[in-house]
Amino acid sequence: MMKKKWLWAGAGVVVLVALVYLFLVKSPSSFPNEKVVVAGINNAFPEAKASEVQGVIEVSETKRFVPFRTEQNLYGKSLWVWNGAEWKAENIRVDQEPELWEVERGKSSTYHFIWNVDPDTTIETFEFYLLRDRNYRVSDGVKTYMPGVQMKKVVDLTDQSYGVLKMPEEWSYFMDSLENTMPNRNPLFSSVFSSPTVEFRMRRLNAEGESVRLSLPGGIGYGGSEYLQFIPGVDERGLEKPVE
Amino acid sequence: MWNFEFGFEFIPFLVTVLNWGIILTIAHFIYIKQNIKPKRWKVFVVIFVGIFAFHFSWQSSGTVLRFPILPLGVWILYGILKKKEGRWRTYRRFAWLGFWANVLFLATSLLSAQVQPLVYPPDEVSTYIADVQQAEALHVHPSADDLSVEHDLLTEQNWQEAPVQSVAWYEAHRDERERVDEQFPYLLKGYEPKWGSGAESRIYVEKDGKGLLISTAEQQYYFQAEQSVFQGEVE
Numbered sequence: 001m002m003k004k005k006w007l008w009a010g011a012g013v014v015v016l017v018a019l020v021y022l023f024l025v026k027s028p029s030s031f032p033n034e035k036v037v038v039a040g041i042n043n044a045f046p047e048a049k050a051s052e053v054q055g056v057i058e059v060s061e062t063k064r065f066v067p068f069r070t071e072q073n074l075y076g077k078s079l080w081v082w083n084g085a086e087w088k089a090e091n092i093r094v095d096q097e098p099e100l101w102e103v104e105r106g107k108s109s110t111y112h113f114i115w116n117v118d119p120d121t122t123i124e125t126f127e128f129y130l131l132r133d134r135n136y137r138v139s140d141g142v143k144t145y146m147p148g149v150q151m152k153k154v155v156d157l158t159d160q161s162y163g164v165l166k167m168p169e170e171w172s173y174f175m176d177s178l179e180n181t182m183p184n185r186n187p188l189f190s191s192v193f194s195s196p197t198v199e200f201r202m203r204r205l206n207a208e209g210e211s212v213r214l215s216l217p218g219g220i221g222y223g224g225s226e227y228l229q230f231i232p233g234v235d236e237r238g239l240e241k242p243v244e
Numbered sequence: 245m246w247n248f249e250f251g252f253e254f255i256p257f258l259v260t261v262l263n264w265g266i267i268l269t270i271a272h273f274i275y276i277k278q279n280i281k282p283k284r285w286k287v288f289v290v291i292f293v294g295i296f297a298f299h300f301s302w303q304s305s306g307t308v309l310r311f312p313i314l315p316l317g318v319w320i321l322y323g324i325l326k327k328k329e330g331r332w333r334t335y336r337r338f339a340w341l342g343f344w345a346n347v348l349f350l351a352t353s354l355l356s357a358q359v360q361p362l363v364y365p366p367d368e369v370s371t372y373i374a375d376v377q378q379a380e381a382l383h384v385h386p387s388a389d390d391l392s393v394e395h396d397l398l399t400e401q402n403w404q405e406a407p408v409q410s411v412a413w414y415e416a417h418r419d420e421r422e423r424v425d426e427q428f429p430y431l432l433k434g435y436e437p438k439w440g441s442g443a444e445s446r447i448y449v450e451k452d453g454k455g456l457l458i459s460t461a462e463q464q465y466y467f468q469a470e471q472s473v474f475q476g477e478v479e
Binding site for chain 1: 382383384385386387407408409410411413414418419423424425426427428429431433444445446448457459460461463464
């Protein structure tokens with residue numbers, strides 16, 4: 001009789017532990033404090049020499065953007081991911097470049113532009129662009145026309161030297177519509193060719209609205225599990241202006 | 245296929261129901277004519293495995309035709325069932341029914357390819373735009389203006405198909421200072437295709453509001469109307 005009781009108690013404990021474990025694994029714990037985060041960055045990438053966390057920005061339930069400052073007064077970006085048991089620093093970069101974080105790869109509405117620039121920079125605004133070249137095709141007498149697409153989003157850096165910009169709804173709508181009407185989506189021809197050709201570009205502007213070149217080109221970085229797109233610059237001649 | 249929201253295709257759904265109706269009816273007749281009565285669920289399994297075959301696939305104008313060539317499923321079943329005396333004979337007809345079902349699938353897929361354009365004409369705007377409750381025009385080029393879409397003018401107008409002027413549009417409208425107006429600076433959002441068409445499309449609106457450029461996975465169509473779909477500016 002006694003034995004049976006113990007057996008039940010044991011089973012109960014096992015179930016309880018399993019439940020707690022499942023719960024803990026499923027939902028991310030609260031984000032670690034600054035000291036732990038700085039140590040985490042420096043452990044993963046000692047060259048970063050992080051000294052101070054500037055903020056923690058949620059981009060999804062399991063992913064955070066953490067901008068930081070370094071001992072040499074440089075500015076860096078770190079991407080943190082909940083791996084089921086703990087928060088881990090994945091990609092780390094110390095530079096002045098904004099990047100596009102593909103938070104959930106292939107799902108453009110989750111993408112975020114991320115940046116962390118020196119607050120003393122002369123750059124006042126970032127202009128992000130989604131571009132698709134105007135094009136046409138004639139094959140087997142069938143004509144197709146692809147309108148030129150140029151969408152712009154402006155970020156003001158005067159009140160936030162670091163931050164994120166979620167992919168604007170219009171942009172992801174356009175990208176999804178390209179995806180959904182991609183030619184040859186059938187079992188015989190897999191889509192090895194022609195992924196939709198949209199480009200992300202950017203301009204850095206000062207208070208006078210002039211293009212600013214980066215004083216600190218390059219930078220150092222540590223690659224992790226996350227997909228980041230470098231955003232090339234575009235000059236004014238590469239953009240279209242409407243007829244007045 | 246069971247998704248009744250976006251992308252639901254009614255005719256392929258109907259064809260699937262029809263196919264299985266025919267297969268199960270034939271199976272039923274074989275079953276009652278036959279003296280040895282195996283378990284029904286085993287008959288199901290045998291039919292399913294019998295369908296498995298090597299196909300020769302052929303694509304013609306967007307429809308994939310699959311010609312069954314080698315009855316792989318039937319061979320597998322024979323290999324398994326022959327081990328016990330008389331068992332193959334019990335299931336033989338059902339295995340072959342599975343294989344011949346492929347021919348039925350081929351025939352009905354040809355039929356549905358004929359019916360689909362009759363019910364959902366690919367060269368009519370109403371196939372792509374049926375419900376426009378939420379319709380709005382996104383600006384995809386700086387030459388777009390803040391205009392609001394008059395929903396009735398999208399669906400109630402007589403849209404005429406016209407040739408795609410790819411080269412002329414590409415040359416675009418440049419002035420002497422290299423400024424450019426896009427011929428189609430708007431992208432339509434918030435519309436639903438005709439029920440059951442599964443027609444996924446990308447629709448650009450011409451700058452004067454009197455033209456729609458509709459891209460599907462297969463083709464592109466251009467439609468013109470008398471009146472602009474834009475009625476006045478957005479407040």
